Every structure is written in C-alpha cells, then in structure tokens.
Amino acid sequence: MTTAYAAETAEHAAETGGSIHVVLKAEPIVELLGFVVTNSLLLTWITMGVLLLFAILFRRKLALIPGKLQAAVEWLFESVLNYMTETLESEKLARRFFPLVMTIFLFILVGNELAFIPGVGSVGVEGEHGLVPLLRAPSTDLNFTLALAFISFFTIEVTGLAALGVRKYGSRYVNFRSPVGFVVGIIEFISNLGRIISFSFRLFGNIFAGEVMLIVAAFFVAYLLPVPLLAFEVFVGFIQAVVFAMLTLFFIKLAIMEPHESH
Amino acid sequence: MELEAATQMGMALAAGLGVIGPGIGIGLIGAGAMQAIGRNPEASGKIISNMILAIVFTEALGILALVVAFIIKFV
Numbered sequence: 301m302t303t304a305y306a307a308e309t310a311e312h313a314a315e316t317g318g319s320i321h322v323v324l325k326a327e328p329i330v331e332l333l334g335f336v337v338t339n340s341l342l343l344t345w346i347t348m349g350v351l352l353l354f355a356i357l358f359r360r361k362l363a364l365i366p367g368k369l370q371a372a373v374e375w376l377f378e379s380v381l382n383y384m385t386e387t388l389e390s391e392k393l394a395r396r397f398f399p400l401v402m403t404i405f406l407f408i409l410v411g412n413e414l415a416f417i418p419g420v421g422s423v424g425v426e427g428e429h430g431l432v433p434l435l436r437a438p439s440t441d442l443n444f445t446l447a448l449a450f451i452s453f454f455t456i457e458v459t460g461l462a463a464l465g466v467r468k469y470g471s472r473y474v475n476f477r478s479p480v481g482f483v484v485g486i487i488e489f490i491s492n493l494g495r496i497i498s499f500s501f502r503l504f505g506n507i508f509a510g511e512v513m514l515i516v517a518a519f520f521v522a523y524l525l526p527v528p529l530l531a532f533e534v535f536v537g538f539i540q541a542v543v544f545a546m547l548t549l550f551f552i553k554l555a556i557m558e559p560h561e562s563h
Numbered sequence: 564m565e566l567e568a569a570t571q572m573g574m575a576l577a578a579g580l581g582v583i584g585p586g587i588g589i590g591l592i593g594a595g596a597m598q599a600i601g602r603n604p605e606a607s608g609k610i611i612s613n614m615i616l617a618i619v620f621t622e623a624l625g626i627l628a629l630v631v632a633f634i635i636k637f638v
Contacts, residue, residue, distance in 0.1 A: 322633070322637060323637075324633060324634070324637045324638060498623065501623070501626070501627055501630060502619075502623040502626065504630070505623070505626035505627060505629060505630045506622075506623070506626050508630070508633070509626055509629050509630075512633070539615065539619060540619075543616065543619050546616070
C-alpha cells in the first residue's frame, strides 16, 4: 500500500511538473527484524536522546548556588508547579501529576522545535520513488500524537476512578436515576472518547499543516516568504506543546471533581 | 465528472468551507478579548493568554477540515 501510494504521488508530481511534494504519512527508512523504522520515529528517538542527555548532564552539574541554566530550569519548573497547584487546588496532587504534564510538554516541545534544525526533511536517502527524508517532525506522524493522546486519556480516566471510586465515577456515565441523567451520561461518555481524537488531531493537524504551508510558501516565494512563517511555526510548536500539557491538566482536574448530585 | 477533478474540488471545498466557522469564531474571540482589555488594561496579560488558549481550540476545528482536505487529496 505504501509503495502504491508513494508511486501515485511521485507520478502526480511528475505530471504536474511542480516541486510541491507532500507526503501524508511517515516513510519507512530501514527494517530491523520486521520492525519498520520510519523517519518520524527516528527523530522521536533523537528527541528522547536529547532530553535524556540533557537530564544526565544537568544532574551532574547541579549546584546549591544555581548558575544561569539551572536558574532558568528551576524558574520554569517552579512556575509550572505553581500553576498546577493553583489549578488542582492541592500541592500534593500537583506534585503527583507534575512529572507527567511536564514530560508531555518537554517531549512535544523539543520534538517540534528539533524539526526546524537545518537538514531535517532535506537530508535523505534515495528511495524507490525519489528522495526519502531521513528525519521528519514527530508530530507529523499520527502514531506519535495518538500514542500521547492514549497516555493522557488513560491517565485521566484512571485518575478519576482512583479519586472518586468505581461507583461514583461510573455514575457519570451510567446513570439510571432519571432519563435525562441517562442521556447525559451517554453524551459524557462519547465526549470523553472524542478527546482522544481531538487531542491527537489537534497536534497532528497543526504541525502537519505548518509543514505543508512552509513547503507551499517556499514554492511560491522562495527565501523570502518562509522566514516569517518559520518563526510563526516555531511559536505554534511551542503553543501546541503548552496546549497538550494544559488540557491534560484541565481534564485531570475535571475527572477528580465531585459529580453534581443535586437536581 | 472525472475522479481527478472531483478530488480537486472536494479538497478545495473541504478546506474552504471548513475554515469559515473557525474564522468567525476567532474573530469573535479576538473582539471579545480586545473589549476586555479596553475595559481593564491591567489584566491584559491574563486575558491574552486565555485568548490564545481559546483561539487554539477554535483553530483546531479549522485544522481538522484541513486534515480532511489533505486526506481527500492524498489518500
């Protein structure tokens, strides 16, 4: 299926004569024992490596009197923790969920911004149908965003179950007290499932649309137009990381709140 | 109509029509935020960060239409 699709796009590009070449899904680079490594997966691993390396080096340099970098990181972590404490109204809960929310934020942020390093998307290997980029922004692969969406979704639901108990939390979805309550429960269930879709497609769509916009801009007014758009895309990458982490936080807050019993 | 022409039109319609709603929505959000800043300029930092959050939600719908357009065109 992949090859047929790639062939189709290559053929299409050839017959229109344009150089706009958009590939919707990540392309495989190598296959290790039946495990296909795609170009976006490669950059995801690099993102993980960068974060891990930073953590290890940073850990070694920790000092009682913070340097500039340590002060900046401490400021970031403290302000996020303060914001979470404000939102969840409990420092204990904020400290419990801080690692997850911060990891989501840093992972998406670094993944998005690494994609703007020169060479990503332009350096590639020669495939069957033209150049296959070696690296591709992680968020432009639906698998990446869907995985994060599942992590966030199950965290939210399990947190709700653990905080309120099966009976109380379940009464949100299955409620036989009144016909209206029953319908509201079903709607709540569907809207919660819809979070997976909105979580994953928001991140995927924003970053992917940005990439396509950059390609099209470079096609029309090369060198000039892409510069402000690139700056904007850097901003979008940051905002999307913030939004993903913040929404996880808000939904956790919603899940642990007591359901409205009266009326 | 040929299939190729139909896909082209489908993509254009999906993207074009799908962006109308979010366009109106972002306009309303921006207007509301500007009004709020006009009434209370001291709170502009807080209002702007909330505005961006609201815009992101609205924008996601437009992006959804765009993704559908891409899927029509390329899959």
